[in-house]
Amino acid sequence: MLIDSYGRTIDYLRISVTDRCNLRCVYCTPEEGVDLLNHADVLSYEEMLDFSRTAVELGIKSIRLTGGEPLVRRDFVGFVERLAAIPGLEDVSLTTNAVLLEEFAEPLYRAGVRRVNIGIDTLNQSAFKQITRRDEAARAITGIHQAIDVGMKPVKLNVVVMRGVNDDFAPFVALARELPVYIRFIEYMPVSNGLKNEFFVAGAEILERLGTFGELEAAPAPAGSGPSRKYWRFADSLGAFGQISAMTEHFCPECSRLRLTADGKLRVCLFCDAEIDVKPALRPVFDRIKTAELIELAVASKPEKYSLDGRAANGRTMGQIGG
Ligand code: SAM
Ligand code: SF4
Numbered sequence: 677m678l679i680d681s682y683g684r685t686i687d688y689l690r691i692s693v694t695d696r697c698n699l700r701c702v703y704c705t706p707e708e709g710v711d712l713l714n715h716a717d718v719l720s721y722e723e724m725l726d727f728s729r730t731a732v733e734l735g736i737k738s739i740r741l742t743g744g745e746p747l748v749r750r751d752f753v754g755f756v757e758r759l760a761a762i763p764g765l766e767d768v769s770l771t772t773n774a775v776l777l778e779e780f781a782e783p784l785y786r787a788g789v790r791r792v793n794i795g796i797d798t799l800n801q802s803a804f805k806q807i808t809r810r811d812e813a814a815r816a817i818t819g820i821h822q823a824i825d826v827g828m829k830p831v832k833l834n835v836v837v838m839r840g841v842n843d844d845f846a847p848f849v850a851l852a853r854e855l856p857v858y859i860r861f862i863e864y865m866p867v868s869n870g871l872k873n874e875f876f877v878a879g880a881e882i883l884e885r886l887g888t889f890g891e892l893e894a895a896p897a898p899a900g901s902g903p904s905r906k907y908w909r910f911a912d913s914l915g916a917f918g919q920i921s922a923m924t925e926h927f928c929p930e931c932s933r934l935r936l937t938a939d940g941k942l943r944v945c946l947f948c949d950a951e952i953d954v955k956p957a958l959r960p961v962f963d964r965i966k967t968a969e970l971i972e973l974a975v976a977s978k979p980e981k982y983s984l985d986g987r988a989a990n991g992r993t994m995g996q997i998g999g
Contacts, residue, residue, distance in 0.1 A: 678735040678971070680978040687737040688932045691724060692998030693752065695938050697745040699773050700809040701797070703836055703864055704994045707809060717939045721755040723958040727936065729762055730967045736934075738767040738900065740793075742998035744938070747776040753783045760788025769900060771795065771834075771999060775812045777819030785826045791900055792823050795834045795999075798842040799851065807841065824855060830898035832858040834920075837882055838875040845882075849889045852915030858898050858907065860918040861886075865994070879921030883908075886917055928981035934974055935998055942974040943997060947982035 678686040695713050697705060719727070728739060739759065746752055760768045769791040770784065777794075796816050797807050804813035823831045837843055848859050861882045864875060886892060886908070895909040895916035909916040935943040940955035952974045957966035 678975045680975050682929075682978070682980050684929075684931060684978070685735070686932055686934060686975050686978070687735055688740070688934070689728070689731055689736045689738070690740045690742055690933060690935045690998050691728070692742050692744065692936065692938045692996070693724065693746045693755070694718065694744040694749040695996045696748050697743060697773075697995055698748055698775055698810065699745065699812065701795070701836075701995075702807055702809070703838070706993070710993055710996060713939050719936075719938060719940045719955070719958065721751070721758070723940070723955075723962070724755070724936070725758055725762075726958055726962040726964075727940075727954060727967060728759060728765070730964055731934075731971055732762050732764045734968060734971055737765065738769070739765060740769045740771060741789075742771040744995050744998075745773055745775070746770060747772055747780050753780065753787050756784060756789055757787040767791070767900065769793070772819075773808075773812075774816040774819030774823070776815075778815065778822045781819065781822040781826045781828065785828060790828060791830060791832075792828045793832045793834055794820055794823065795836075796820065797835050797838070799847045800842075803842055807838075820855075820857070824857070829856075830858050830900075831856070832860055832898065832918075834860055834862055836862045836864050837877045838864060839877050841875065843877055843882075843885075845886055845889070848917075849886070849910075849913075852917065853910070853913045855915055857915040858918055859915060860920055862920040863923045865922055876923070878924050879919045880924065882919060892917075926981055931978070934971070937992075937997060942970065944974050944978045945982050946997065946999075948979055950977060950979075952977075 680686055700707055756768060768788050770789050771793040774794040774796060798804050799817060801813040805811050852859055863879055890910045892908040895907040897907050907916040907918045940953060941951040942954050943951050952970055954967060954970045957963045957970055
């Protein structure tokens with residue numbers, strides 16, 4: 677088992693498989709994009725598998741694949757299939773913007789992905805275009821339906837709330853009445869490419885405003901509930917609502933995560949600059965012992981809690997870290 681200096685069990689790994697993305701969300705990536713990694717700097721799937729096998733041997737039980745947009749990387753399904761076959765790995769999940777899910781949901785399900793988190797901040801076509809700078813709302817919404825239809829469970833929607841941009845919750849309330857989705861309203865985090873504070877809406881206000889649509893009752897949390905532990909629903913809705921309030925509530929005491937960036941840096945905290953380069957342990961030849969030592973070092977250096985001073989995290993955008 678991997679236990680950090682504060683007694684937390686670390687059993688969850690997020691791997692950003694690429695820094696590339698087919699959208700340009702305002703809170704994540706600048707309009708002109710970011711300087712993309714050279715192909716040579718990006719870990720190969722083989723290297724990610726070597727790393728993951730070692731991590732699982734040490735105690736990682738659950739791996740979430742993220743990006744950038746993971747579905748834009750070539751042969752992603754083949755990688756997932758091999759990852760899901762790692763003995764001892766209990767769960768492989770995915771975070772995606774859903775634009776390519778119509779094509780990939782079914783093969784991914786067959787490859788072993790059972791749970792998906794979808795980043796979608798609005799169901800309105802023009803607001804979607806404003807937020808993501810791309811006209812892909814229709815494909816993303818189709819992707820949500822496809823994920824449900826192929827049997828992914830739970831399907832969670834991540835909605836980063838921005839005042840005056842997408843804080844009309846009525847369309848999501850309507851969606852949750854019809855579809856078995858867990859809609860998680862996320863407080864905007866000033867990690868990269870800062871939105872101004874006037875857009876920030878605190879979790880407490882989000883909940884209060886949701887309550888104006890009807891009487892909310894407590895709902896059971898879905899599998900892998902992560903930082904959103906409490907859920908609510910309306911009596912007549914198939915779906916439920918959760919919240920990720922990283923800014924106004926600290927969930928550091930329950931943190932169980934490590935993050936691996938596409939270029940092989942282990943990040944011990946989303947908001948800390950500290951990164952451990954594991955690439956030298958993975959190439960040119962995989963060194964299992966060195967990899968294990970670096971994972972243990974990362975776990976030992978996890979801070980007790982993050983400190984946020986509004987600066988960019990190590991110059992990286994959220995899309996380069998993986999959220
Ligand atoms: N492209 C995929 C997606 O959009 O779901 C996966 C990568 S994206 C970096 C992962 C998640 O990070 C997104 O779903 C989004 O909700 C979240 N995210 C990105 N930037 C954020 C920010 N500044 N504040 C809060 N959440 C953010
Ligand atoms: Fe791409 Fe996801 Fe970032 Fe949006 S949040 S730009 S979809 S990586």
